[in-house]
Amino acid sequence: MTSDNDRRRGLLARLRGRPGAPSRGRRRLGAAVRLVAALMLAGGAYTVLAPGAAAQENPPLSSAAVDGKALFDVSCVTCHGRNAQGVEGRGPSLVGVGAASVEFQVSTGRMPMARQEAQAARKPEVFTRDEIDQLAAYVQELGGGPVVPAGDNLHADGNVAIGGELYRINCSQCHAFSGGGGALSSGKYAPSLAPATDRQIYSAMLSGPQNMPVFGDNQITPEQKADIIAYIQTTLKDDGDPGGLFNLGRYGPSTEGVAIFLVGIVALVFASLWIAGKS
């Protein structure tokens, strides 16, 4: 502490010019030199730290991203605008949405969109796996954002019990207890999870497409995401419906009510017609 203070005092003293008594002209010269040095320092720092205007115009895209940009300029530019900056009233900016968002939207066929409506629906995908990767690379290099981990099986070490609890707390409000999906307001909906792959579920959680909230890694950790995917992929899809051959779509009591009238009552009314006809 003391040594620090000493050194500091010495420095200040030297700056004030205590030792000795320099001439007036020499003091003025020193001030001028110091001013020039400070200006150069500030200017230099600005030049180094500030993003160059020229660099923004031409980002050094990787080769995959260049291919992706070519695809983008053909298929996506109408709505998302040049350099993916968005078009007012047509499509949002894609700067910063990340590869996860591209992966979800394009691999489920939602993008390119057929038309503007309440919500983009899943349909047969337009791009191949490689093309999706190229588009994802392009959007990723535009402004960063969340990325899905590599690999097709993202639930290898997931725990279905934890995943089930997390699913019921976070997902079942919209996607329903069975993963069959559900309605939201004004024609929007949470889609069925039946056709979704591991990567699509993971990217959806990361990017929060359409009406879905974002479940970032600080809310649901990557391990928990693996648990949830494990629950969806193994328990919800492959439990084999122990209760019977027909699961009635697992839509809850509404289809059960339909079944009791269409099957139970109809069968028994025919039985009563038959019995009464035998008099």
Add this chain to the structure above:
Amino acid sequence: MKRRKFDVAAVPGNTARAVDERFQVSTPLRRLLNKVFPDHWSFLLGEIALFSFIVLLLTGVFLTFFFEPTMTEVIYNGSYAPLRGTPMSAAYASTLDISFDVRGGLIMRQMHHWAALLFMAAIVVHMLRVFFTGAFRKPRETNWIIGSLLFWVGFLAGFTGYSLPDDGLSGTGLRIASAIMLSIPVIGSWVTAAVFNGEFPGTIIISRFFIAHVLLIPGLLVALITVHLGLVFKQKHTQWPGPGRTNGNVVGERMFPRYAIKQGGFFMVVFGVIALMGGLFQINPVWLFGPYEAWVVSAASQPDWYVMFLDGSTRLMPDWEITIPIGEGYVIPPLFWPTVVLPGILVAISLLYPFMEARHLKDYRSHNLLQRPRDVPFRTGLGAMAVTFYVILTLSGANDVIADKFHISLNAMTWAGRIGLLLLPPLAYYVTYRICLGLQQHDREVLAHGVETGIIRRLPDGRFVEVHQPLSAGDGHGELDYVGWVVPKKMNRLGALGPAIRGFFYPIERPAEAPVSPGHPPVEPRPEREEITSGDTRP
């Protein structure tokens, strides 16, 4: 050694004599066994409800052997892996055990649930039959009231049973029930606190619902059903009008042996249908809902179909909150109207309908003959109106599933339900009324002019007339009175075809003879058949 001869054929007689000598039952039994029941398929609908109630009792008793009705928290460690290690109530854990670890437990649980749905469905269908045929009229108003009460008590039985497994779905339903109770002005919070023993969900509600579900409500149901059937015996069953049937007699089959055997067979059929549904159709997969937690609510959380109309009325109700300026303001929540007031009105109307109709028609006589729906257009119209109202509410109760699966906006579904609830019932009344009048008019027309034969005759002046077969002798005008029973409208019904052979389901009709070709001489008509003459020669 002398062998004693054992006469097998004499055993029933000897046994019966032995019983009668001790208990003197032959006189009352003879009366009972000779009781005559009219036979018509629509009279068997109530039996579906009765038989599914028996299945409910049998399967329910099985379930009580394994169900643990407490809310004690346990850690599940059964054979359903995706829930292992999850904390849950003992009620839910034992439901999972019934489903996965008890032999035959899952099919028993599913049969119990399907039988419950069938019980309520059969009650409603039976009630519609009774309503549309006027079977509730004097002297049977009491039985109509008991039948209506059976629906509402069955409703309670269903709801308490739905709540017992303590899974995510049933807990959500229970939460809604507690909200409904809370919405009642003044007494709401006391009622809720009394039922749940404090704040929702408390720790005792499952035990209370259990005793209500397995003892109190079934006891009430058994009592009501007994009185219901006893009154059918005492007041005798209604019958359709027709040849030989009057307001003062009953034409049908004796209770024993034919009617009893048929009913026994029908019980087996109902049991079989329930067992098939329990085995083939998965119902209420509680393992997917997870244990009930207040913060877990799944999409498509609906009650069973007979409660769904209340869910629908709640979904359609606008958010009209009434604040009464007493003290700091007393609020009547909008939930109160669709879930307390509406069912209250429905119960009152359904109980009092026989008296309201008798008063309206000034008809205080006893009626043992049924009426065809077309003959009382206003009642049929009212019934259609009520059914439309109920169906719209029920569909609205599932409007999120319908909106999602048929790609309709949920908001559009809600507004369609609101507007439909006001517009469609009167429309249904009008359309039904007109259809009834049309059907009646056609019956009268056939009675007056005869049955269409399909033969077109050309008159000498070149006109074409259709030949009608009159139903009576004479000139065919006004000979037959309209009595409210089926009028034959096809020549086949008048014996134009040869005698029908009894088929498995319907009589098999055979063409009488070989077809007449134009070049051949006409085939002689068979002597027992009447000649077809022109009904009239209208221009």
